[in-house]
Amino acid sequence: MTENQIKTKNRTQTKLVLDVLIFIAFLIAMEPRSSGIPIHEWLAISILAVLVVHLLLSWDWIVQTTRRFLGKLNTQTRLNYLLNWSLFIDVMLLMLSGLVISEVVMPTLGIGLPRNFAWRGLHEFSANLFIILLGLHTALHWSWVADTFKRYVFQPIGRVFSTNAKKDVSA
Amino acid sequence: MKTLGRILIILTAFVLVMGITYTVVSAANTASSSTGTPTFEGGEGLPRPQGVQPQFPNGERPEFPGGEGREFRGDRGGGFGWILGAVKNMGIVAIIVAAVVWLKNFQRKRDRETQQVSE
Numbered sequence: 422m423t424e425n426q427i428k429t430k431n432r433t434q435t436k437l438v439l440d441v442l443i444f445i446a447f448l449i450a451m452e453p454r455s456s457g458i459p460i461h462e463w464l465a466i467s468i469l470a471v472l473v474v475h476l477l478l479s480w481d482w483i484v485q486t487t488r489r490f491l492g493k494l495n496t497q498t499r500l501n502y503l504l505n506w507s508l509f510i511d512v513m514l515l516m517l518s519g520l521v522i523s524e525v526v527m528p529t530l531g532i533g534l535p536r537n538f539a540w541r542g543l544h545e546f547s548a549n550l551f552i553i554l555l556g557l558h559t560a561l562h563w564s565w566v567a568d569t570f571k572r573y574v575f576q577p578i579g580r581v582f583s584t585n586a587k588k589d590v591s592a
Numbered sequence: 593m594k595t596l597g598r599i600l601i602i603l604t605a606f607v608l609v610m611g612i613t614y615t616v617v618s619a620a621n622t623a624s625s626s627t628g629t630p631t632f633e634g635g636e637g638l639p640r641p642q643g644v645q646p647q648f649p650n651g652e653r654p655e656f657p658g659g660e661g662r663e664f665r666g667d668r669g670g671g672f673g674w675i676l677g678a679v680k681n682m683g684i685v686a687i688i689v690a691a692v693v694w695l696k697n698f699q700r701k702r703d704r705e706t707q708q709v710s711e
Binding site for chain 1: 595598599602603605606609610613614617620621624674677678681682684685686687688689691692693
């Protein structure tokens with residue numbers, strides 16, 4: 422395996438682990454009634470930090486697509502690019518409205534912001550929109566998700582079982 | 593250094609989107625409050641009509657049985673509620689993924705058939 426291939430493999434594995442973590446964190450953060458406000462708020466802020474890493478890992482694709490957006494580009498990539506921007510803006514709306522209506526994080530930091538119904542409404546709207554956009558984002562990357570899971574999760578597990586089976590037969 | 597620059601660009605985008613949103617929502621709030629639509633500093637509850645005082649036994653507001661009683665307090669539902677919510681969110685994502693993947697496959701199949709017919 423060349424150095425480049427190893428680099429790509431490591432990057433793909435990191436991306437997979439990170440995406441799974443973001444998804445699990447999102448499932449927990451989306452249920453503040455059960456997880457509690459402190460977990461909801463601090464977890465959301467950690468997701469923001471992980472999102473920066475997610476964007477850094479996709480940096481080359483973002484730069485290339487931005488450059489070619491007005492030129493020659495296939496429909497799916499263009500759609501994907503627009504959807505990713507929508508998702509980015511929606512996450513920002515979700516985070517900002519969450520920070521404004523925050524009951525734990527902002528008071529802990531000693532920051533008081535004027536709250537009202539508009540921010541709560543915006544928070545709920547952007548949270549509902551986020552689920553839909555996340556579904557579309559996952560759908561457009563489904564072949565990558567399925568391939569990566571197969572290569573780095575299912576196949577290694579299958580190999581472990583087949584090795585154990587061979588050991589049992591030889592014993 | 594390259595990574596730091598990229599992080600800075602991402603954070604600038606964060607701040608830009610958040611700044612624009614904050615300005616727009618604050619401006620909309622100011623406009624609505626000047627036209628008489630009520631906004632509340634506390635963010636919750638309806639305004640009390642003028643001259644009307646709340647009536648509680650002993651003159652004090654009774655505590656809610658479950659504590660403060662605000663939305664999202666975090667002590668409702670328990671573990672089962674969390675699982676139901678997570679399953680619901682996962683279900684929505686799964687339905688969207690299944691629908692889009694099915695549509696994409698259907699479109700690809702149709703394109704292939706059209707290509708075969710034209711050949």
